Amino acid sequence: MTDQPINHLTASRERRARTFSGYLVLLLLAVAIAVQVFGIGRLANDYRDALSIAAVIVGPLVLLFLLPGFYMLQPNQAAAITLFGEYRGTDRATGLRWVLPWEMRRKVSVRTNNFISDRIKVNDLRGNPIEIAAQIVWRVIDTAQALFDVDDYKAFVTVQVEAAIRTIGSRYPYDDFEHLEVTLRGNHDEVGVELRQELNARLAVAGITVDECGFTHLAYAQEIAGAMLRRQQAQAVVAARKTLVEGAVGMVEMALEQLSAKNVVELDDERRAAMVSNLMVVLCGERDTQPVVNTGTLYQ
Numbered sequence: 001m002t003d004q005p006i007n008h009l010t011a012s013r014e015r016r017a018r019t020f021s022g023y024l025v026l027l028l029l030a031v032a033i034a035v036q037v038f039g040i041g042r043l044a045n046d047y048r049d050a051l052s053i054a055a056v057i058v059g060p061l062v063l064l065f066l067l068p069g070f071y072m073l074q075p076n077q078a079a080a081i082t083l084f085g086e087y088r089g090t091d092r093a094t095g096l097r098w099v100l101p102w103e104m105r106r107k108v109s110v111r112t113n114n115f116i117s118d119r120i121k122v123n124d125l126r127g128n129p130i131e132i133a134a135q136i137v138w139r140v141i142d143t144a145q146a147l148f149d150v151d152d153y154k155a156f157v158t159v160q161v162e163a164a165i166r167t168i169g170s171r172y173p174y175d176d177f178e179h180l181e182v183t184l185r186g187n188h189d190e191v192g193v194e195l196r197q198e199l200n201a202r203l204a205v206a207g208i209t210v211d212e213c214g215f216t217h218l219a220y221a222q223e224i225a226g227a228m229l230r231r232q233q234a235q236a237v238v239a240a241r242k243t244l245v246e247g248a249v250g251m252v253e254m255a256l257e258q259l260s261a262k263n264v265v266e267l268d269d270e271r272r273a274a275m276v277s278n279l280m281v282v283l284c285g286e287r288d289t290q291p292v293v294n295t296g297t298l299y300q
Helices: 022-045 050-069 143-148 153-169 188-206 222-261 269-284
Strands: 070-073 077-083 086-091 095-098 104-109 113-116 120-123 129-140 208-220
Touching: 022 050, 022 070, 022 095, 050 070, 070 077, 070 104, 077 143, 086 143, 104 143, 113 153, 120 153, 129 153, 129 188, 143 188, 153 188, 153 208, 188 208
Parallel strands: none
Antiparallel strands: 070 095, 077 086, 077 104, 113 129, 120 129, 129 208
16 A cells, blocks of 8 residues: 555635625615604504514514624625635625625735835846846735635735745846856846746646746845956946947058058058058047158158
8 A cells, every 4th residue: 555645725716606796685674664763654553463573573573583694795896705614605796796695705906006016136047146126916816815815814925925036036147248148137028028927837736827927126136246347347448448449440440441441551561561550540549649740752
């Protein structure tokens, strides 16, 4: 005989509760009050009238039976009905409603909620500490799961959002200057879609869905922010220099080709090298160049 794992958690599923329109029951309540008033009036004239006595006795009993069963639901609000601890269904009809007085009602909002997480410190894929905060738009889609499968579904959302942010933040690097990887800073939409999928997977047990999510804060942690800024600046300078040199080489090559093609001047290898050097200094230098006028011969 082998031991089989026992699943102690059975997922609840929302179903429609058997409830009644409160307006019809309110009409019945008005009739009961009218009958009681009628019976009291009859007793004033004849205190031995059996019908009047019955109306006076039954009227209060009907009132005591009907009054506790009333409740009201606003738009995008639901009520989970339980009977002695057993889930009997959910009522989503708005307005005045009525159930049997011994059935308990627990209201839950199914409106859209907006949640902004605290700034969480996470190590990205390369181990760099970063700070992340996210904005989550969520709502309850299964009231039975939200009320009976988790202890406090709002606190559950808060904890799972933090766990999902940590999971997604550790999957990707913060930045990639070579643009070869998916990064947190450069691929907001793609990472946001994955964060939403992660949250929906985690919150499904509570009957909650995430409609929208995205990062509201994303930055290096303070202890490395200065070093990373200097690194970014250095890499930006290198990239700019690389572009500048590539452009200068192309311009020098074009100048030499046009001079040779139009026979403007004949340059030997030594003068060609000097001209290339001068042009590179002019094109790549950070300061304005100072021209030198040669009043002698070409070689003096």
